[in-house]
Amino acid sequence: MQYISTRGKAPALGFEDTMLSGLARDGGLYVPETIPQMSADDIRAMHGLPYEDIAYRVMRPFVGDAFTDEVFADLIAKAYAGFGHDARAPLVQLGSGHFLLELFHGPTLAFKDFAMQLIGQMFEEALTRRGDRVTIVGATSGDTGSAAIEAFRGLDAVDVFILYPHGRVSEVQRRQMTTPVEDNVHALALDGTFDDCQARLKDMFNDFDFRDGVKLAGVNSINWGRVLAQVVYYFSSAVSLGAPDRMVSFTVPTGNFGDIFAGYIAKRMGLPIDRLVVATNQNDILHRCLTTGGYVTDSVTPSISPSMDIQVSSNFERALFDAYNRDGGAVAQLMDELKAGGFHVSQGTMHVLREHYDSGRVSEDETLAMITHAHNHMGELLCPHSAIGVKVAEEIKDPSVPMVTLATAHPAKFPDAVEKASGLRPALPERMADLFDRDERMTRVPNDLAKLETLIKDRIAS
Ligand SMILES: Cc1ncc(COP(=O)(O)O)c(C=O)c1O
Numbered sequence: 001m002q003y004i005s006t007r008g009k010a011p012a013l014g015f016e017d018t019m020l021s022g023l024a025r026d027g028g029l030y031v032p033e034t035i036p037q038m039s040a041d042d043i044r045a046m047h048g049l050p051y052e053d054i055a056y057r058v059m060r061p062f063v064g065d066a067f068t069d070e071v072f073a074d075l076i077a078k079a080y081a082g083f084g085h086d087a088r089a090p091l092v093q094l095g096s097g098h099f100l101l102e103l104f105h106g107p108t109l110a111f112k113d114f115a116m117q118l119i120g121q122m123f124e125e126a127l128t129r130r131g132d133r134v135t136i137v138g139a140t141s142g143d144t145g146s147a148a149i150e151a152f153r154g155l156d157a158v159d160v161f162i163l164y165p166h167g168r169v170s171e172v173q174r175r176q177m178t179t180p181v182e183d184n185v186h187a188l189a190l191d192g193t194f195d196d197c198q199a200r201l202k203d204m205f206n207d208f209d210f211r212d213g214v215k216l217a218g219v220n221s222i223n224w225g226r227v228l229a230q231v232v233y234y235f236s237s238a239v240s241l242g243a244p245d246r247m248v249s250f251t252v253p254t255g256n257f258g259d260i261f262a263g264y265i266a267k268r269m270g271l272p273i274d275r276l277v278v279a280t281n282q283n284d285i286l287h288r289c290l291t292t293g294g295y296v297t298d299s300v301t302p303s304i305s306p307s308m309d310i311q312v313s314s315n316f317e318r319a320l321f322d323a324y325n326r327d328g329g330a331v332a333q334l335m336d337e338l339k340a341g342g343f344h345v346s347q348g349t350m351h352v353l354r355e356h357y358d359s360g361r362v363s364e365d366e367t368l369a370m371i372t373h374a375h376n377h378m379g380e381l382l383c384p385h386s387a388i389g390v391k392v393a394e395e396i397k398d399p400s401v402p403m404v405t406l407a408t409a410h411p412a413k414f415p416d417a418v419e420k421a422s423g424l425r426p427a428l429p430e431r432m433a434d435l436f437d438r439d440e441r442m443t444r445v446p447n448d449l450a451k452l453e454t455l456i457k458d459r460i461a462s
């Protein structure tokens, strides 16, 4: 299996090099050259299997010869052993034809753990075999950062630097990143937005002296391994609702477009998915683009769903690559236009995008009202991100097709908003009960590439 860049100019790589290198050297994102197919019988055979077995069957064709069958199965087993629910990604029924996929039973209480725990295992295995080490730099609006730190803390072969927007993540999210004591963990509070963090990260990848000098690696959804691991729960949930003999739709609270793009990959592999619905908060560039064709950046407005406070949605580039018939030159041109403020998608491309994706936008008041309603009438305490998904799904769902909404984080990560809407302050799990008593350690950093690179180089040299 080879991976190619969405901008068409970087060398094709195998799975392991794709995973370890992050952004392609032409600035694009890696995607598989071909999408492995699952027949109806392959999908039917997943009925009743443990999550780990489904994960193995779904991901194995993408991994090629990077790991032997035995090693890959073992890495999957280790990745999910620490989850707090036997089903790993349990489905609960919310109402008629509407199901919630709980993706928050991992160690840091958000869906990011599904991919990050596995990536942590795969990095460790590959780096040990190569006798190599890397510097991971990640950008986070709150959840990727804590999941990455949890997956890589204490590993000899890795230093992990996380850029988060100062003052724009919840206190639980911040403390999850600033309280780990391991020397290889560096939490950096950047003066700016998540978009600034992600832009500086991509700048670092595009500065080849820095990139090669520190052996830069990425664990944002820039990294194909992140998207791949998220494909699995589309299969596990659809199969438990009757796939391949029944269509299923998904609504996905969306920011960087990685999670919903994983759903698109599942569909391309043969999973009978009817609609993939993008649910955004007031930072709604994706909803605007999918309804008007204009992908025009706006300033980021802080919200009660901070993990989705994103206006430059990294993985949308992967969706555009397919919608433009895999024309890397066309995508590179759009990305140049984006630097100047935005672009407009052609009519033909809009048609292709609308074949797969619907969208909806939810205001702050509507989010709070949905948390209240779900608590009072659906028996669920939702985090604000999941509430946005449920609200859009309720508006858009077709009674003849089961709808699955992805619950992307545990309500206890956002206790203020949840308490305001429901009157209940959700408690953290026992193992995190002392989170607010632990000492914090972070460095305030400016939104300045040269200064960030110097800090990172100095830290790994010391
Ligand atoms: C809790 C939560 N929900 C939803 C999202 C959106 O996911 P994605 O960026 O993959 O679209 C994120 C992060 O981006 C998140 O942390």
Ligand SMILES: N[C@@H](CCOP(=O)(O)O)C(=O)O
Pocket (backbone or CB within 6 Å): 139, 140, 141, 142, 143, 144, 145, 219, 220, 221, 222, 255, 256, 258, 307, 308, 314
């Ligand atoms: N919401 C994310 C933003 C980064 O997304 P990623 O999927 O590209 O890592 C976060 O919580 O950090």
